[in-house]
Amino acid sequence: MTSRAAIATTADTKAQAEAHKIAPRGAHIAVMGLSHAYRKADGPVLDDINFEVRPGEVMALLGRSGCGKSTLLHMLSGLTLPSQGEVAINGNTVRDPSPKWVMMFQAPSLYPWMTVAQNAALGLRFTRRGDEIAKRVPEVLGLVDLANFADRNAQELSGGQQQRVALARSLAPSPELLLLDEPFSALDAFTRRALQKDVRKIAKDLGLTLVIVTHDVGEAVRMADRVLVLDANPGRIAEDTMIALTEEERNGGNEAFQKEHSRLMGVYSDVADMGDTPTENDFAQL
Numbered sequence: 606m607t608s609r610a611a612i613a614t615t616a617d618t619k620a621q622a623e624a625h626k627i628a629p630r631g632a633h634i635a636v637m638g639l640s641h642a643y644r645k646a647d648g649p650v651l652d653d654i655n656f657e658v659r660p661g662e663v664m665a666l667l668g669r670s671g672c673g674k675s676t677l678l679h680m681l682s683g684l685t686l687p688s689q690g691e692v693a694i695n696g697n698t699v700r701d702p703s704p705k706w707v708m709m710f711q712a713p714s715l716y717p718w719m720t721v722a723q724n725a726a727l728g729l730r731f732t733r734r735g736d737e738i739a740k741r742v743p744e745v746l747g748l749v750d751l752a753n754f755a756d757r758n759a760q761e762l763s764g765g766q767q768q769r770v771a772l773a774r775s776l777a778p779s780p781e782l783l784l785l786d787e788p789f790s791a792l793d794a795f796t797r798r799a800l801q802k803d804v805r806k807i808a809k810d811l812g813l814t815l816v817i818v819t820h821d822v823g824e825a826v827r828m829a830d831r832v833l834v835l836d837a838n839p840g841r842i843a844e845d846t847m848i849a850l851t852e853e854e855r856n857g858g859n860e861a862f863q864k865e866h867s868r869l870m871g872v873y874s875d876v877a878d879m880g881d882t883p884t885e886n887d888f889a890q891l
């Protein structure tokens with residue numbers, strides 16, 4: 606007789622295989638000698654940035670307000686072109702936005718009068734892949750845990766649920782790369798943590814590459830395999846560090862997490878010249 610555990614394992618494997626069919630392998634990113642000035646007179650916002658992101662890696666860009674994180678993310682997406690240097694994705698220079706790399710922002714920007722399913726379908730409509738909607742939308746709503754909300758109006762959802770719809774809309778065209786610009790910063794702590802965990806899991810299950818901009822050390826420790834800490838005026842990479850935690854440890858409330866959080870907080874404090882070290886209060890928020 607087949608055991609329950611065996612059935613569960615088969616189902617998991619099938620779900621994973623399906624998930625891998627949904628999205629291709631994550632993108633490889635190479636940033637080479639990138640510098641940028643919005644206006645010559647103001648001097649560079651970013652100066653000589655060089656790094657690579659491996660396919661399937663989750664990378665956090667951590668830095669103080671104004672250090673150029675969003676500017677760098679816009680350059681990864683092709684929304685802004687650098688004054689010098691280049692971004693290459695899978696070996697091709699990025700010159701324009703593409704449905705293969707999608708951005709998510711703090712505001713989910715849904716159409717409130719449309720249903721969840723209609724909003725989730727927009728990415729496919731805009732890329733003229735309307736024929737895939739019937740199959741893809743239920744798949745991505747399942748991934749973001751909103752399968753039962755397909756027919757609800759977007760305005761009836763909570764902020765966290767709306768961000769899940771925005772995520773489903775981003776995932777529908779099967780991107781290789783997700784670029785997140787502080788997407789959870791307007792949410793309460795519990796909703797934020799649930800989304801941090803789920804987005805990392807989805808990226809890992811699908812093999813997507815993920816780059817997230819944040820100034821929240823806890824978010825970087827929970828989500829990232831690797832963190833680039835940016836210096837300001839001009840923005841430069843001051844530290845490139847791995848987060849060595851298991852998936853379970855990333856949930857917080859354990860010694861390994863607190864150690865990584867404390868270490869990264871120390872690095873960030875030094876780079877950002879905040880002159881403070883982690884306190885008991887910082888841990889109270891973990």
Ligand SMILES: Nc1ncnc2c1ncn2[C@@H]1O[C@H](COP(=O)(O)OP(=O)(O)OP(=O)(O)O)[C@@H](O)[C@H]1O
Pocket residue numbers: 643644650668669670671672673674675676677820
């Ligand atoms: N379109 C623009 N035109 C001119 N200057 C800009 C433009 N966008 C950003 N800047 C300037 O570039 C610098 C970096 O801005 P950016 O938004 O990239 O920083 P950030 O690290 O993402 O900040 P935050 O965490 O507050 O969002 C800032 O001094 C900002 O004023």
